[in-house]
Every structure is written in structure tokens, then in C-alpha cells.
Amino acid sequence: MTSITTEMGMPSPKPELSDFQLRRRRAAKLTHFFGVDYRELIHDILESIEKGVDEERKRGTLRPDEVESLLHKLHDLRTRQDGFL
Numbered sequence: 001m002t003s004i005t006t007e008m009g010m011p012s013p014k015p016e017l018s019d020f021q022l023r024r025r026r027a028a029k030l031t032h033f034f035g036v037d038y039r040e041l042i043h044d045i046l047e048s049i050e051k052g053v054d055e056e057r058k059r060g061t062l063r064p065d066e067v068e069s070l071l072h073k074l075h076d077l078r079t080r081q082d083g084f085l
Contacts, residue, residue, distance in 0.1 A: 050074050 017025070031037050053070045056062045062070070 046078055
């Protein structure tokens, strides 16, 4: 048995998308547009930040405790990123 909307060729209403589904859809669109995956991008960003911290350490613009704190935070971010793979 078919409904009137099916017989008339009208599309049935789409179910509501969850916040997660909306975020995944947006991420997929960005990945397609930019040609790079989020995981690749975040890896490159974290690597760049780590190099910057090392350069600032060598210049003497960061104190040793600041360097240690920043590197610890970068390590935590990398650990979280690896957990999402």
C-alpha cells in the first residue's frame, strides 16, 4: 500500500539530523573543497607549532618552564588527536 505523497511524487520529509551528523557533513564538504583531511591538517599545524616553540627556545624568548609547558600541551593535543583516528 502506498501513500498519497508517494503516488504524487512528493518527497517524504527527511528525519532531523543530529548535531554530530551536521558536523560530519560540514567536515566532509570542507575536506572535499580543500582536498585535505582534518587529521592531516591538524598534524601539520601541531608540527609547525612545535618547531616554533623550539625556535623561540633557541632564541631565548621563552623560559625553560614555558617551553616545557607548551611541549606538554602539544603532546596532550597529539594524544587526543591519535585517540580520534
